[in-house]
Amino acid sequence: MYHQFKQLADIDITEEAMEVGPTTHYMMGGVKVDADSQMSDVAGLFAAGECAAGLHGANRLGGNSLSDLLVFGKRAGEYAAAYAKENSLGAVNRDELGSAEKWALQPFERKGSDNPYVVQHTLQDAMQELVGIVRQEQEMRQVLERIQELKGASGRVSVAGNREYNSGWHTALDLHCQLTVSEIVTRAALERKESRGAHFRDDFPTKDKQYDGFNIVVRKGAGGEMQLIHEPIPPMREDLQQIIQEMK
Amino acid sequence: MATATFRIWRAEKGQGKFQDYTAEVSAGMVVLDAVHQIQAEQVGDLAVRWNCKAGKCGSCSAEINGMPKLMCMTRLNTLPLDRPVTVEPMKAFPHIKDLVTDVSWNYDVKKRIPKFQPRQPDAPDGTWRIAQEDVERVQEFRKCIECYLCQDVCHVLRDHHMQEQFIGPRFLVYAAALEMHPLDVGDRVEDLRKQFGLGLCNITKCCTKVCPENITITDNAIIPLKERVVDRFFDPLSKLFRVFSNSKR
Numbered sequence: 001m002y003h004q005f006k007q008l009a010d011i012d013i014t015e016e017a018m019e020v021g022p023t024t025h026y027m028m029g030g031v032k033v034d035a036d037s038q039m040s041d042v043a044g045l046f047a048a049g050e051c052a053a054g055l056h057g058a059n060r061l062g063g064n065s066l067s068d069l070l071v072f073g074k075r076a077g078e079y080a081a082a083y084a085k086e087n088s089l090g091a092v093n094r095d096e097l098g099s100a101e102k103w104a105l106q107p108f109e110r111k112g113s114d115n116p117y118v119v120q121h122t123l124q125d126a127m128q129e130l131v132g133i134v135r136q137e138q139e140m141r142q143v144l145e146r147i148q149e150l151k152g153a154s155g156r157v158s159v160a161g162n163r164e165y166n167s168g169w170h171t172a173l174d175l176h177c178q179l180t181v182s183e184i185v186t187r188a189a190l191e192r193k194e195s196r197g198a199h200f201r202d203d204f205p206t207k208d209k210q211y212d213g214f215n216i217v218v219r220k221g222a223g224g225e226m227q228l229i230h231e232p233i234p235p236m237r238e239d240l241q242q243i244i245q246e247m248k
Numbered sequence: 249m250a251t252a253t254f255r256i257w258r259a260e261k262g263q264g265k266f267q268d269y270t271a272e273v274s275a276g277m278v279v280l281d282a283v284h285q286i287q288a289e290q291v292g293d294l295a296v297r298w299n300c301k302a303g304k305c306g307s308c309s310a311e312i313n314g315m316p317k318l319m320c321m322t323r324l325n326t327l328p329l330d331r332p333v334t335v336e337p338m339k340a341f342p343h344i345k346d347l348v349t350d351v352s353w354n355y356d357v358k359k360r361i362p363k364f365q366p367r368q369p370d371a372p373d374g375t376w377r378i379a380q381e382d383v384e385r386v387q388e389f390r391k392c393i394e395c396y397l398c399q400d401v402c403h404v405l406r407d408h409h410m411q412e413q414f415i416g417p418r419f420l421v422y423a424a425a426l427e428m429h430p431l432d433v434g435d436r437v438e439d440l441r442k443q444f445g446l447g448l449c450n451i452t453k454c455c456t457k458v459c460p461e462n463i464t465i466t467d468n469a470i471i472p473l474k475e476r477v478v479d480r481f482f483d484p485l486s487k488l489f490r491v492f493s494n495s496k497r
Contacts, residue, residue, distance in 0.1 A: 117288035159293065161292070166295070
């Protein structure tokens, strides 16, 4: 730690004060996957590690992420390999592919001067300040409005250059996903009117029993809207419950 | 707020030139921060490879004011900002775009080095016993983040382009870690002499000087390997012994 502070911040922590504060250290939410196979609800799509959800509950403990990766990364790979052997390659819809390509190349064709980095930084700042460590309803509602505005702006960004190692273009393409994920995080945080684990609500500072026992799962509705579903957490297997009792 | 000029190499496939960009600088900034700021505000398609911003992924290697360095670990207050800060891609590898080079040759080299071969377990439960001293000897080599700055600075690769004959300091460190591993029974000494070009290193220690993990590459990895080669192939006593054992036949 001494070395890190010295090299990165030029601070000698044996002589000077170092700043210590809470920070967003991990994303407990993510892609909903099957606990054994790590397959998502989209057949053939597997997720493991920080992008997957469910393993760490409301707050991940230090060091558990690495063991998560080792165990469930291995499992995801094995199940994905087995899935690939059992299933033949799906057909590619040429029309969908064509429209995806067209969509991806739009930022090169637009003539406006809206900068993708500005949209990204605005979103980052809003999420950091208003949906970050300490949350409250009014602020999060503001962010939902901001996200709608930024969705409009993301459709106007333009980039220069070609497709090789073009960070501006990648940023323009990422915006769509970043806005979707930010909206999911904000809506789910609004829905949970309590504080639990890393989710802290200034307007509901304590844990509330009525929020026990379910996860908030966000799905895309028929009309493209976000649906928030309270999905019960399956009860723990008896043999595991027993182990926990024994360890108490 | 203070500003500084960054003279950045802008090019595709080797064709290019230095371009000056002015950026606002503040306390605590590193070169990568400035490059990102220039990318976000002035040239969206400026190509730069980076990932962790903490000196642990080895992606943002470049040449800053002519010295091979990690951009994320080079604080601006260590550079003279009254003149332009030059930022160039590594020169020992094929150029792709702006600050990005193709380092894939390194991955191919690594595949050619014989893998770790542990001896049979020491105990019936499949475990081994190792002396702490033997663990510590190779620990230093495991700090390598594969930034390839040592490969970039090595004149055998950079100036003489002997990529075919010489694996470079990074992979001599890798080979040393395997050769000195207390459990490894593999033998890479002949390969090191013949295929891997160990003799081409003339211990100028430039690799040690640029290593961001402060690995003592030349003294602790390369020289001990050279000693092993000398012991095996050039020891006068064993040469004499070989002469005698041949004359008996």
